[in-house]
Amino acid sequence: MTDTATNEQLAVATPQKNQLDERGLLRYGKMLIDGQWVDAVSGQTFAAIYPGTGATIANVASGDSADVALAAQAARRAFDSGPWPKMNGSERAKLLWKVADLMEQNIEELAELETLNNGKPLLESLRVDLPQSIACFRYFAGWSGKVMGQTIEPEARANALCYTLREPVGVCGQIIPWNFPIQMAAWKIAPALACGNTVVIKPAEQTSLSILRLGELMMEAGLPNGVVNIITGFGATAGAALVEHPEVDKIAFTGSVEVGKAIMRSAANTLKKVTLELGGKSPNIVFADSNLELAAKYALSGIFFNQGQMCTAGSRIMIERSARDQFMEVLTARAKKMTVGDPLNMKTRMGSLISQEQMERVLGYIEKGKQAGAALVAGGERVGSQGYFVQPTVFDEVQHEMEIAQEEIFGPVASVITFEDVNDALRIANGTRFGLAAGIWTNDIKKALTFAKNVHAGTVWVNTYNMTDNALPFGGYKESGIGRELGPAALEMYTHSKTVWVELG
Numbered sequence: 001m002t003d004t005a006t007n008e009q010l011a012v013a014t015p016q017k018n019q020l021d022e023r024g025l026l027r028y029g030k031m032l033i034d035g036q037w038v039d040a041v042s043g044q045t046f047a048a049i050y051p052g053t054g055a056t057i058a059n060v061a062s063g064d065s066a067d068v069a070l071a072a073q074a075a076r077r078a079f080d081s082g083p084w085p086k087m088n089g090s091e092r093a094k095l096l097w098k099v100a101d102l103m104e105q106n107i108e109e110l111a112e113l114e115t116l117n118n119g120k121p122l123l124e125s126l127r128v129d130l131p132q133s134i135a136c137f138r139y140f141a142g143w144s145g146k147v148m149g150q151t152i153e154p155e156a157r158a159n160a161l162c163y164t165l166r167e168p169v170g171v172c173g174q175i176i177p178w179n180f181p182i183q184m185a186a187w188k189i190a191p192a193l194a195c196g197n198t199v200v201i202k203p204a205e206q207t208s209l210s211i212l213r214l215g216e217l218m219m220e221a222g223l224p225n226g227v228v229n230i231i232t233g234f235g236a237t238a239g240a241a242l243v244e245h246p247e248v249d250k251i252a253f254t255g256s257v258e259v260g261k262a263i264m265r266s267a268a269n270t271l272k273k274v275t276l277e278l279g280g281k282s283p284n285i286v287f288a289d290s291n292l293e294l295a296a297k298y299a300l301s302g303i304f305f306n307q308g309q310m311c312t313a314g315s316r317i318m319i320e321r322s323a324r325d326q327f328m329e330v331l332t333a334r335a336k337k338m339t340v341g342d343p344l345n346m347k348t349r350m351g352s353l354i355s356q357e358q359m360e361r362v363l364g365y366i367e368k369g370k371q372a373g374a375a376l377v378a379g380g381e382r383v384g385s386q387g388y389f390v391q392p393t394v395f396d397e398v399q400h401e402m403e404i405a406q407e408e409i410f411g412p413v414a415s416v417i418t419f420e421d422v423n424d425a426l427r428i429a430n431g432t433r434f435g436l437a438a439g440i441w442t443n444d445i446k447k448a449l450t451f452a453k454n455v456h457a458g459t460v461w462v463n464t465y466n467m468t469d470n471a472l473p474f475g476g477y478k479e480s481g482i483g484r485e486l487g488p489a490a491l492e493m494y495t496h497s498k499t500v501w502v503e504l505g
């Protein structure tokens with residue numbers, strides 16, 4: 001059908017037991033609570049899988065409400081009576097910087113762990129995920145002690161001095177997904193700590209290993225006991241218990257819309273502060289007046305980076321009708337040249353999906369696309385019979401109303417939609433329940449800026465795609481979330497504003 005990667009081309013190396021020992025993988029199985037490495041109270045563990053082969057590479061502690069209670073109490077003590085929130089900002093900054101230094105010293109081990117537990121290409125773990133995570137700790141180290149309130153003159157009374165203080169929220173429960181495990185941990189832990197909060201973090205059940213290693217490095221850096229606690233386990237048990245726990249002041253979550261909604265409902269019982277970073281169905285819109293070669297290249301990396309398992313994935317590639325044929329020729333030719341490969345091989349650019357379940361979900365959407373009448377022009381199939389590899393897949397002639405154009409697939413599946421003009425592009429772009437990101441390709445500055453102003457998205461890229469930076473706020477409109485991560489905006493999410501009125505009259 002297509003000439004994208006075939007079964008014969010895929011040979012995935014199996015990590016051997018002694019290699020796992022060397023990488024320290026077999027020592028996991030404990031969680032970090034109050035500075036100690038402990039078993040789950042229940043004594044239960046579950047398997048961590050290498051998605052490249054489906055092999056078990058470690059056993060991880062299965063935390064539940066009993067472990068969450070211990071961790072929440074430890075974080076509470078560390079916040080209420082420990083040194084952390086009262087420490088000078090510059091001292092906290094030194095510790096965060098030290099964490100970053102230790103990550104850098106162990107970057108190869110951390111990158112291997114990330115690839116072994118997630119299936120993403122080692123090259124990307126090493127060159128993208130880890131450097132960005134390290135930079136995130138340094139960026140927020142820079143903010144520590146520099147989070148300032150304001151002096152405000154009251155509107156109705158002259159004889160008073162009024163000002164605001166920004167104070168840490170307290171114990172932060174953080175629940176993160178499997179697509180960028182260590183990076184999501186950095187986005188959440190670094191700003192929380194910079195502001196003087198304490199943390200209980202729960203990694204996704206599939207990807208605990210790099211976060212456990214990060215926990216070891218944080219303790220080595222000298223973080224006081226209880227400031228960061230790591231509970232490994234499942235969403236329905238450990239995750240839900242964290243959201244319910246009365247000693248937790250705030251929940252920061254990244255993951256699916258459905259779980260985000262459930263978390264918000266549950267958090268209402270204790271009125272926790274909630275920030276949510278959820279999914280997307282982001283449009284990447286190519287106008288006829290743009291550089292079509294460049295737009296096609298970015299359109300493919302925009303959807304296929306991280307095997308398409310990305311909240312900002314440019315999963316709707318939109319092309320103006322007058323340039324459609326020319327653009328599709330370039331796009332399809334390039335897509336057919338992309339192959340999946342052994343995640344541990346440094347030449348590989350696309351690896352395995354996270355799990356059997358996710359692979360089946362993605363293949364299910366591909367089937368739905370075919371049945372709805374979209375034209376499959378590249379990929380469409382599983383690759384190999386071990387691991388969870390799926391060909392980079394492109395559907396042409398997708399209608400805006402089809403399920404593959406409306407729902408987040410979270411895999412390597414692009415839907416190409418043709419549009420007529422600017423208004424049509426905007427109508428289609430804004431016509432989903434999501435609003436995370438959007439890309440626009442044009443050489444007309446007026447068109448670009450008008451579009452950027454009118455599209456419902458937390459991030460807009462003009463003549464590029466998928467650029468994030470630790471200094472720039474990130475988050476969603478509509479059902480893509482609540483609140484912002486990164487940049488100065490993150491500091492607001494991890495602090496309260498306190499108003500002080502001093503009567504001078």
Ligand code: NAP
Pocket residue numbers: 175176177178179202203204205206233234235236238239240243254255256257259260262263277278279280310311361408409410
């Ligand atoms: P998910 O269930 O939303 O998982 C995200 C995190 O929430 C995980 O740590 C998960 O734990 C936890 N969780 C699950 N149920 C919970 C509950 N009731 N209370 C508290 N925490 C809970 O995502 P998924 O099941 O791994 O993936 C399903 C779909 O979600 C994907 O196909 C994709 O569409 C979307 N997704 C989006 C993002 C994103 O970056 N926006 C990331 C991942 C997934 P467990 O892992 O133990 O279940």
Ligand code: MG
Pocket residue numbers: 235
């Ligand atoms: Mg899950």
